[in-house]
Amino acid sequence: MKVDLNADMGESFGMYKLGHDEEFMKYITSANVACGFHAGDSSVMKKTVELAKKFNVQVGAHPGLPDLQGFGRREMKLTVEEIYDIVVYQVGALKGFTDAAGLQLHHVKPHGSLYGMAHRMEDVAQAICQAIKDIDMNMYIYIMKKGVISSIAESMGIKTVYELYSDLGYDAEGNLVITRAHDTHDSRSVTDRVKKMVIDHKVTALDGTEITIEGDSVCVHCDTPGAIDIVKAVRSVLEDADCEVTSPL
Amino acid sequence: MKVDLNADMGESFGMYKLGHDEEFMKYITSANVACGFHAGDSSVMKKTVELAKKFNVQVGAHPGLPDLQGFGRREMKLTVEEIYDIVVYQVGALKGFTDAAGLQLHHVKPHGSLYGMAHRMEDVAQAICQAIKDIDMNMYIYIMKKGVISSIAESMGIKTVYELYSDLGYDAEGNLVITRAHDTHDSRSVTDRVKKMVIDHKVTALDGTEITIEGDSVCVHCDTPGAIDIVKAVRSVLEDADCEVTSPL
Amino acid sequence: MKVDLNADMGESFGMYKLGHDEEFMKYITSANVACGFHAGDSSVMKKTVELAKKFNVQVGAHPGLPDLQGFGRREMKLTVEEIYDIVVYQVGALKGFTDAAGLQLHHVKPHGSLYGMAHRMEDVAQAICQAIKDIDMNMYIYIMKKGVISSIAESMGIKTVYELYSDLGYDAEGNLVITRAHDTHDSRSVTDRVKKMVIDHKVTALDGTEITIEGDSVCVHCDTPGAIDIVKAVRSVLEDADCEVTSPL
Amino acid sequence: MKVDLNADMGESFGMYKLGHDEEFMKYITSANVACGFHAGDSSVMKKTVELAKKFNVQVGAHPGLPDLQGFGRREMKLTVEEIYDIVVYQVGALKGFTDAAGLQLHHVKPHGSLYGMAHRMEDVAQAICQAIKDIDMNMYIYIMKKGVISSIAESMGIKTVYELYSDLGYDAEGNLVITRAHDTHDSRSVTDRVKKMVIDHKVTALDGTEITIEGDSVCVHCDTPGAIDIVKAVRSVLEDADCEVTSPL
Numbered sequence: 001m002k003v004d005l006n007a008d009m010g011e012s013f014g015m016y017k018l019g020h021d022e023e024f025m026k027y028i029t030s031a032n033v034a035c036g037f038h039a040g041d042s043s044v045m046k047k048t049v050e051l052a053k054k055f056n057v058q059v060g061a062h063p064g065l066p067d068l069q070g071f072g073r074r075e076m077k078l079t080v081e082e083i084y085d086i087v088v089y090q091v092g093a094l095k096g097f098t099d100a101a102g103l104q105l106h107h108v109k110p111h112g113s114l115y116g117m118a119h120r121m122e123d124v125a126q127a128i129c130q131a132i133k134d135i136d137m138n139m140y141i142y143i144m145k146k147g148v149i150s151s152i153a154e155s156m157g158i159k160t161v162y163e164l165y166s167d168l169g170y171d172a173e174g175n176l177v178i179t180r181a182h183d184t185h186d187s188r189s190v191t192d193r194v195k196k197m198v199i200d201h202k203v204t205a206l207d208g209t210e211i212t213i214e215g216d217s218v219c220v221h222c223d224t225p226g227a228i229d230i231v232k233a234v235r236s237v238l239e240d241a242d243c244e245v246t247s248p249l
Numbered sequence: 250m251k252v253d254l255n256a257d258m259g260e261s262f263g264m265y266k267l268g269h270d271e272e273f274m275k276y277i278t279s280a281n282v283a284c285g286f287h288a289g290d291s292s293v294m295k296k297t298v299e300l301a302k303k304f305n306v307q308v309g310a311h312p313g314l315p316d317l318q319g320f321g322r323r324e325m326k327l328t329v330e331e332i333y334d335i336v337v338y339q340v341g342a343l344k345g346f347t348d349a350a351g352l353q354l355h356h357v358k359p360h361g362s363l364y365g366m367a368h369r370m371e372d373v374a375q376a377i378c379q380a381i382k383d384i385d386m387n388m389y390i391y392i393m394k395k396g397v398i399s400s401i402a403e404s405m406g407i408k409t410v411y412e413l414y415s416d417l418g419y420d421a422e423g424n425l426v427i428t429r430a431h432d433t434h435d436s437r438s439v440t441d442r443v444k445k446m447v448i449d450h451k452v453t454a455l456d457g458t459e460i461t462i463e464g465d466s467v468c469v470h471c472d473t474p475g476a477i478d479i480v481k482a483v484r485s486v487l488e489d490a491d492c493e494v495t496s497p498l
Numbered sequence: 499m500k501v502d503l504n505a506d507m508g509e510s511f512g513m514y515k516l517g518h519d520e521e522f523m524k525y526i527t528s529a530n531v532a533c534g535f536h537a538g539d540s541s542v543m544k545k546t547v548e549l550a551k552k553f554n555v556q557v558g559a560h561p562g563l564p565d566l567q568g569f570g571r572r573e574m575k576l577t578v579e580e581i582y583d584i585v586v587y588q589v590g591a592l593k594g595f596t597d598a599a600g601l602q603l604h605h606v607k608p609h610g611s612l613y614g615m616a617h618r619m620e621d622v623a624q625a626i627c628q629a630i631k632d633i634d635m636n637m638y639i640y641i642m643k644k645g646v647i648s649s650i651a652e653s654m655g656i657k658t659v660y661e662l663y664s665d666l667g668y669d670a671e672g673n674l675v676i677t678r679a680h681d682t683h684d685s686r687s688v689t690d691r692v693k694k695m696v697i698d699h700k701v702t703a704l705d706g707t708e709i710t711i712e713g714d715s716v717c718v719h720c721d722t723p724g725a726i727d728i729v730k731a732v733r734s735v736l737e738d739a740d741c742e743v744t745s746p747l
Numbered sequence: 748m749k750v751d752l753n754a755d756m757g758e759s760f761g762m763y764k765l766g767h768d769e770e771f772m773k774y775i776t777s778a779n780v781a782c783g784f785h786a787g788d789s790s791v792m793k794k795t796v797e798l799a800k801k802f803n804v805q806v807g808a809h810p811g812l813p814d815l816q817g818f819g820r821r822e823m824k825l826t827v828e829e830i831y832d833i834v835v836y837q838v839g840a841l842k843g844f845t846d847a848a849g850l851q852l853h854h855v856k857p858h859g860s861l862y863g864m865a866h867r868m869e870d871v872a873q874a875i876c877q878a879i880k881d882i883d884m885n886m887y888i889y890i891m892k893k894g895v896i897s898s899i900a901e902s903m904g905i906k907t908v909y910e911l912y913s914d915l916g917y918d919a920e921g922n923l924v925i926t927r928a929h930d931t932h933d934s935r936s937v938t939d940r941v942k943k944m945v946i947d948h949k950v951t952a953l954d955g956t957e958i959t960i961e962g963d964s965v966c967v968h969c970d971t972p973g974a975i976d977i978v979k980a981v982r983s984v985l986e987d988a989d990c991e992v993t994s995p996l
Contacts, residue, residue, distance in 0.1 A: 014816040015786075015928070015970075016763035039762075041816050042338035043331055066567065067574070068815075069761040069788050076565070077573040077611075082292055088345040089291035096341015100383035113575075134349035181762070223762075263567040264537075264679070264721075265514035288513075290567050315816065316823070317566075318512040318539050324824040325814070326860075362824075430513070472513075540836035541829055580790055586843040587789035594839015598881035632847035 003198055003243045004161060004217035005235060006030040006142065008062055008111070010048030011039040011222065019222035021048060025055040027235045029247040030161075030217065032109045032142065035090035038064030038072025039111075042093075049097040058247040059098055060107035060142065063090035065114050072112035073178065080127040083114075087131035095135070106247065107161065108132050109142035116178050119147030129156050140248060145214050146174040161248055164197040164215035166190050166234055167224055172209040182224040187233040194218055194234050199241055216248065252447055252492045253410060253466035254484060255279040255391065257311055257360070259297030260288040260471065268471035270297060274304040276484045278496040279410075279466065281358045281391065284339035287313030287321025288360075291342075298346040307496040308347050309356035309391065312339035314363050321361035322429050329376040332363075336380035344384070355496065356410065357381050358391035365427050368396030378405045389497060394463050395423040410497055413446040413464035415439050415483055416473055421458040431473040436482040443467055443483050448490055465497065501696055501741045502659060502715035503733060504528040504640065506560055506609070508546030509537040509721065517720035519546060523553040525733045527745040528659075528715065530607045530640065533588035536562030536570025537609075540591075547595040556745040557596050558605035558640065561588035563612050570610035571676065578625040581612075585629035593633070604745065605659065606630050607640035614676050617645030627654045638746060643712050644672040659746055662695040662713035664688050664732055665722055670707040680722040685731040692716055692732050697739055714746065750945055750990045751908060751964035752982060753777040753889065755809055755858070757795030758786040758970065766969035768795060772802040774982045776994040777908075777964065779856045779889065782837035785811030785819025786858075789840075796844040805994040806845050807854035807889065810837035812861050819859035820927050827874040830861075834878035842882070853994065854908065855879050856889035863925050866894030876903045887995060892961050893921040908995055911944040911962035913937050913981055914971055919956040929971040934980040941965055941981050946988055963995065 009031040011018040018039070025031065031052045034040030040048070052059045064072030066086060078086070091108055098105045110118050110128055117124045125148050132139055133156055143149050145162040153160050167185050169177045197203050203213045218238070220231045238245050258280040260267040267288070274280065280301045283289030289297070301308045313321030315335060327335070340357055347354045359367050359377055366373045374397050381388055382405055392398050394411040402409050416434050418426040446452050452462045467487070469480045487494050507529040509516040516537065523529065529550045532538030538546070550557045562570030564584060576584070589606055596603045608616050608626055615622045623646050630637055631654055641647050643660040651658050665683050667675045695701050701711045716736070718729045736743050756778040758765040765786070772778065778799045781787030787795070799806045811819030813833060825833070838855055845852045857865050857875055864871045872895050879886055880903055890896050892909040900907050914932050916924040944950050950960045965985070967978045985992050 013760075013763060015818040016760060016765060018763060036338065042334035045338065046330075046334050066565075069564065070574070070576075071762040075575040076568075078568075081295075085291035085295050088349055089285065089294065089342045090345075092345015092348070093338045093342040096337040096339075096344065096384055099341070099385070100337055100380070131349070135345055136348070262511075262514060264569040265511060265516060267514060315814075318813065319823070319825075320513040325817070326822040327817075534836065540832035543836065544828075544832050579793075583789035583793050586847055587783065587792065587840045588843075590843015590846070591836045591840040594835040594837075594842065594882055597839070597883070598835055598878070629847070633843055634846070 001243050002246055003238055004029050004247050005220065005238070005245050006032060006163070006217050007220050007222050007231065008032045008034065009222065010034045010044050012044045013039060013041050013068065020228050021051055023228045024222055024231055025051050025057050027231045028057055028220070029245055030058045030060060030106065032060045032062035033094055034062050034064065034111070035094050037066045037086065037090055038068060045094060045097050049101050049103065053101050053103060058106035059103055060109055061091040061094040061105060062109050062111045063087050063114065064111035072114065075113040075117065080123045083124050083127040084131050087128050088135060091131065091135055105136065105139055107140035107142050112178065118149045119144060119175070122148050122152065125149035125152045129153050129158055132158055142217065144176060161217045162215040163217050163219050164194070164213060166194050166218055166220050167230065169206040170203055170211065172205045172207050172211065174211050174213060177206060182221055184225045185230065187226065187229050190230050191233045191237040195237050195241060198238065198243065250492050251495055252487055253278050253496050254469065254487070254494050255281060255412070255466050256469050256471050256480065257281045257283065258301070258471065259283045259293050261293045262288060262290050262317065269477050270300055270471070272477045273471055273480055274300050274306050276480045277306055277469070278494055279307045279309060279355065281309045281311035282343055283311050283313065283360070284343050286315045286335065286339055287317060294343060294346050298350050298352065302350050302352060307355035308352055309358055310340040310343040310354060311358050311360045312336050312363065313360035321363065322427065324362040324366065329372045332373050332376040333380050336377050337384060340380065340384055354385065354388055356389035356391050361427065367398045368393060368424070371397050371401065374398035374401045378402050378407055381407055391466065393425060410466050411464040413462060413467050415443050415467050415469050416479065418455040419452055419460065421454045421456050421460065423460050423462060426455060431470050433474045434479065436475065436478050439479050440482045440486040444486050444490060447487065447492065499741050500744055501736055502527050502745050503718065503736070503743050504530060504661070504715050505718050505720050505729065506530045506532065507550070507720065508532045508542050510542045511537060511539050511566065518726050519549055521726045522720055522729055523549050523555050525729045526555055526718070527743055528556045528558060528604065530558045530560035531592055532560050532562065532609070533592050535564045535584065535588055536566060543592060543595050547599050547601065551599050551601060556604035557601055558607055559589040559592040559603060560607050560609045561585050561612065562609035570612065573611040573615065578621045581622050581625040582629050585626050586633060589629065589633055603634065603637055605638035605640050610676065616647045617642060617673070620646050620650065623647035623650045627651050627656055630656055640715065642674060659715050660713040662692070662711060662716050664692050664716055664718050665728065667704040668701055668709065670703045670705050670709065672709050672711060675704060680719050682723045683728065685724065685727050688728050689731045689735040693735050693739060696736065696741065748990050749993055750985055751776050751994045752967065752985070752992050753779060753910070753964050754967050754969050754978065755779045755781065756969065757781045757791050759791045760786060760788050760815065767975050768798055770975045771969055771978055772798050772804050774978045775804055775967070776992055777805045777807060777853065779807045779809035780841055781809050781811065781858070782841050784813045784833065784837055785815060792841060792844050796848050796850065800848050800850060805853035806850055807856055808838040808841040808852060809856050809858045810834050810861065811858035819861065820925065822860040822864065827870045830871050830874040831878050834875050835882060838878065838882055852883065852886055854887035854889050859925065865896045866891060866922065869895050869899065872896035872899045876900050876905055879905055889964065891923060908964045909962040911960060911965050913941050913965055913967050914977065916953040917950055917958065919952045919954050919958065921958050921960060924953060929968050931972045932977065934973065934976050937977050938980045938984040942984050942988060945985065945990065
């Protein structure tokens with residue numbers, strides 16, 4: 001059984017450091033690299049792509065809303081044309097760095113509120129998928145199976161990777177609950193949860209409901225307290241369960 | 250005799266309109282499209298690329314310093330790594346739109362102070378050329394023959410297009426004098442000057458000195474008063490002198 | 499009968515020009531000056547304050563959402579603390595310029611989506627009013643009588659100026675319909691409408707309903723086509739109806 | 748003997764945390780609060796002013812160049828009018844928060860490259876001093892005695908506080924050497940140096956020269972490794988030398 005392990009990377013900006021990219025790259029198989037709108041800048045992007053290359057991690061674009069102060073987690077009412085445009089711009093910008101590094105851009109994963117909107121709003125989902133289609137159909141899209149974007153992506157022929165969230169809550173309908181800042185988790189509760197999601201296809205929602213969930217890739221956040229221990233533990237628990245931890249090609 | 254006619258395009262931003270892109274596209278053969286740092290935004294970039302496609306105008310990236318308020322015309326002391334990074338980022342971002350439109354990105358022309366720095370400072374010139382080389386060696390660089398960047402570009406095997414400025418002054422050493430805002434010119438004085446530059450390879454510097462100048466492309470600015478009349482007149486004077494007005498392929 | 503005539507001023511940014519501030523200042527009595535978040539920059543703000551001083555126009559702060567590209571017209575989900583903070587910041591910044599010019603800051607008028615949110619959402623209205631109260635209770639707030647903010651402002655003891663919109667549509671409930679770009683209007687239809695609003699306290703909503711409206715100040719936009727003719731005509735029609743066109747003190 | 752202890756505060760931005768403001772406030776007597784151009788944002792500013800109020804620390808504005816990515820440490824060629832304008836804007840914005848908190852704004856200290864430029868360039872120094880004079884002559888300016896700005900400030904009647912840098916190097920002429928990132932220092936070497944500066948009015952320049960230095964306030968940076976230990980140690984060494992550590996009123 002194969003499973004991918006992805007994390008948001010390259011979220012530092014100028015003098016501001018966020019996350020533990022160098023440590024994380026040792027354990028993950030796919031990196032979602034911020035593209036300068038909600039986090040990251042051109043210098044951080046170059047270094048993050050080089051780091052991913054060094055550790056043989058697949059590089060994906062992680063486009064967000066144009067709101068550095070809000071870290072792309074404050075919803076903004078953009079038109080669908082604007083959604084398309086900011087995705088093409090940010091994916092293109094990161095592709096500049098993967099082209100320069102001799103790498104293929106592997107995937108696109110919308111960030112924060114844009115991710116949430118893509119799962120709820122058909123026209124936003126459509127705009128994001130169209131951007132991917134227009135740039136390069138070899139790229140995967142990282143999304144959740146639950147959400148309007150999954151059927152839209154599939155109908156447009158875009159290759160999907162469905163995500164399982166190790167450290168964010170789900171509601172009883174299986175929707176992700178996105179918060180402005182991430183909570184603390186202990187490694188043990190996270191690994192138990194990951195094993196259950198990957199092996200049993202089940203997760204306990206925030207209200208206690210047991211729900212079914214399917215996915216190809218486990219997402220671990222880098223900006224939670226104890227994040228390095230968590231990603232190590234998640235990798236171990238997956239390997240111990242005889243999963244091959246690898247990125248889809 | 251062949252000559253290219255280039256102009257800076259896509260300099261609007263959000264609600265703010267600048268220039269006369271739709272009119273200009275009828276007369277020019279190469280468009281230098283702003284990439285969102287000194288001017289332009291993702292929506293303006295998409296529309297500008299579509300407009301260029303409609304009029305069969307070659308699309309180039311016009312990366313600038315990260316300073317929208319100063320329009321990239323206030324010099325900033327970036328490190329050479331930062332120069333490289335902002336060029337890769339901006340060229341990549343525009344390439345997203347040309348990829349989406351099924352076009353080849355034709356060239357890179359640094360904007361404003363970055364253009365000036367590239368002609369004076371070897372390490373800046375080197376960083377810009379390296380960015381082009383790392384992304385796609387099929388792209389031309391638009392620069393002036395006079396300036397440190399021309400020999401660096403040539404030694405790195407980058408295809409050069411040398412520019413002649415229809416509406417900016419030169420000093421006695423043949424260096425361009427870049428100002429924060431552009432002056433008014435009458436069409437007649439501009440066309441006389443262009444003809445002299447293209448046919449006779451001569452131009453009168455700001456201090457009256459007659460200097461020799463060589464180039465493959467005439468640049469006309471879009472944000473000078475009377476710009477549409479000027480670009481029309483420049484195109485006419487070149488055609489009347491039996492030049493083939495076309496972009497290098 | 500006294501009536502105030504207000505307009506949004508200082509909406510240019512860097513090289514980008516918007517509106518006709520110098521012309522408008524001759525006809526209006528209160529200027530709502532953009533504070534650098536949705537439009538304007540520090541240099542534009544200084545010039546706009548100087549211009550208002552020259553024409554004896556009262557200066558108000560016109561704070562907006564932090565979104566230059568969207569001109570503050572794309573709704574953003576900020577927390578109420580963030581709303582308070584961006585209002586204090588922007589009002590303070592403009593007060594720097596009125597202090598430097600020896601003027602009193604006369605009023606605060608929220609811009610675009612922030613204005614719309616303040617009329618619909620109690621907590622947003624509360625945050626804006628609190629910011630005004632904390633900075634200087636001598637300042638007026640410019641809002642519409644219809645909207646949750648009017649009762650909140652009154653209960654907090656903030657001096658209100660109620661607006662009548664010469665060039666935006668109302669729905670049948672008397673709510674303003676805010677659009678991303680403003681439509682064209684002919685002077686005659688605007689002046690008829692203004693006279694009816696000021697003298698008869700009536701306006702025809704977009705669906706044809708005749709509604710009652712009350713206000714102390716007529717707002718004329720600067721970025722509509724033919725705006726200068728419109729503001730002139732509005733001023734004339736008010737003076738012809740024996741209104742004293744003046745700002746509340 | 749009285750001596751002030753100042754530090755740059757409020758340098759976080761959105762999700763990005765920088766420095767140790769809460770810890771530092773216990774030891775310093777004056778806080779230079781970032782104003783949103785090179786660091787800080789409106790929410791960080793409010794919290795920083797509240798924190799200073801809680802610890803009875805005087806609040807000053809710390810305006811910088813408009814370059815968040817470069818942290819205001821990349822020199823930019825602004826006109827003197829633009830320098831004046833960005834200082835008025837930023838000082839005004841912070842004054843919004845001190846007004847709201849019922850505090851007096853105590854001082855202005857230019858940040859990073861703007862600080863460096865103010866000490867070397869007369870017209871920049873003049874513009875900054877004029878901004879202070881136009882807003883409120885009760886405010887101090889924090890600068891170094893060595894530098895063109897000190898005589899300009901004195902001639903304009905602005906109250907000066909001269910700084911001594913505990914953790915940045917001086918050249919043989921007594922000019923501060925400003926770097927993009929700050930070096931590591933051990934507490935002992937810093938306290939020895941501070942004692943020597945405050946008591947003996949001497950400091951060893953980077954080239955080994957012994958130079959004379961005068962000042963009223965010791966600056967300790969918050970973003971150096973071990974910064975909390977350093978500020979504690981500096982406060983102790985000053986108190987042990989019978990200095991009264993207090994801010995000028």
